[in-house]
Amino acid sequence: MKKILGIALILLAFMACKNDKQLNPEIEAISVAISIDRFDRQFANTTPAKLPDLKSKYPYLFSKQYSDEFWEAKLSDTLQKELEREVDIAFKDSDQIEEDLKVLYKHIQYYFPETSVPKVITIITEVREKVVLTDTLLLIGLDNYLGKDHYFYQDIQRYKAKNFRKEQIDVDVASAFAKAKVTRPQTNTFLAQMIYEGKQLYLMEKLLSQKPIHEVFSYTPEEYRFAQENEVNIWEYFVSNKNVYSTDRKLLSRFIDPAPFSKFQLSFDNDTPGRIGRYIGYKIVASYMNENDIALKTMLLQDAETIFNNAKYKP
Numbered sequence: 001m002k003k004i005l006g007i008a009l010i011l012l013a014f015m016a017c018k019n020d021k022q023l024n025p026e027i028e029a030i031s032v033a034i035s036i037d038r039f040d041r042q043f044a045n046t047t048p049a050k051l052p053d054l055k056s057k058y059p060y061l062f063s064k065q066y067s068d069e070f071w072e073a074k075l076s077d078t079l080q081k082e083l084e085r086e087v088d089i090a091f092k093d094s095d096q097i098e099e100d101l102k103v104l105y106k107h108i109q110y111y112f113p114e115t116s117v118p119k120v121i122t123i124i125t126e127v128r129e130k131v132v133l134t135d136t137l138l139l140i141g142l143d144n145y146l147g148k149d150h151y152f153y154q155d156i157q158r159y160k161a162k163n164f165r166k167e168q169i170d171v172d173v174a175s176a177f178a179k180a181k182v183t184r185p186q187t188n189t190f191l192a193q194m195i196y197e198g199k200q201l202y203l204m205e206k207l208l209s210q211k212p213i214h215e216v217f218s219y220t221p222e223e224y225r226f227a228q229e230n231e232v233n234i235w236e237y238f239v240s241n242k243n244v245y246s247t248d249r250k251l252l253s254r255f256i257d258p259a260p261f262s263k264f265q266l267s268f269d270n271d272t273p274g275r276i277g278r279y280i281g282y283k284i285v286a287s288y289m290n291e292n293d294i295a296l297k298t299m300l301l302q303d304a305e306t307i308f309n310n311a312k313y314k315p
Helices: 002-020 040-042 051-057 069-077 078-090 093-110 166-181 190-207 221-231 231-240 250-255 278-292 296-301 304-309
Strands: 117-125 131-133 137-141
Touching: 040 078, 040 117, 040 304, 051 278, 069 117, 093 166, 093 190, 131 166, 131 304, 166 190, 190 250, 190 296, 190 304, 221 231, 231 278, 250 278, 278 304
Parallel strands: 117 137
Antiparallel strands: 131 137
């Protein structure tokens, strides 16, 4: 009986979590058509004779600084063929990418109805560029999402390679969109930089409402849990060390810029997740939005001082 009761409680907890992630009916009702153009496969299957046709169809994917001979040689290049093979294995179809992007753009059009859905094209970038987003075009470098332990990434630092996963495609697209919507701060205080990053993360969370929150931060579950459990200590450290209003640029490399861990210059640094200042910025913005009746777009335009002074942030 106890065993049955335990299973029932687990099921109830699971259902509760599932309900928390239900899509807003107004967002779900938005019609979005996403169709992925697999340029990566078209290039892999073309021949030197057919290359001019492909260049004519996708002129923006063939840089004019490279000659026809360069592109012809690339068709049979060993590394290129290996990348094409591995991408084809990992992405036999693009159904999941389409579904994830469809949900993302439903959210984008809910909050930013003036935004159009871009043409989506998958490419191979030799593990250089993950996504490129413009008003009309979204390029996705599939060779950047083969899985964190793929042998292509063996020489890439682990804190970067851990997010070379399919689950991060829509996160990277949302991040590119958020960067375009959040202007850089006019002041260069550490607080302004944290809130600048926090605005992006808050917007991303809204756009990725179906995504686990740790994925939005590009954290592992353990890294996100560390940030949650140590929020008070982190904020007290920033306050006691007079970091909040400091203009010391080194604080960015210690707590904001991509890194394997945050640099408190204490013995436990290696146990911390990188970019912890972004988490604090997000919590300040979230507190501000909870305390004030402010539209999302309005918040994105407000300065850091206004947000912080009205956030009532108390970790």
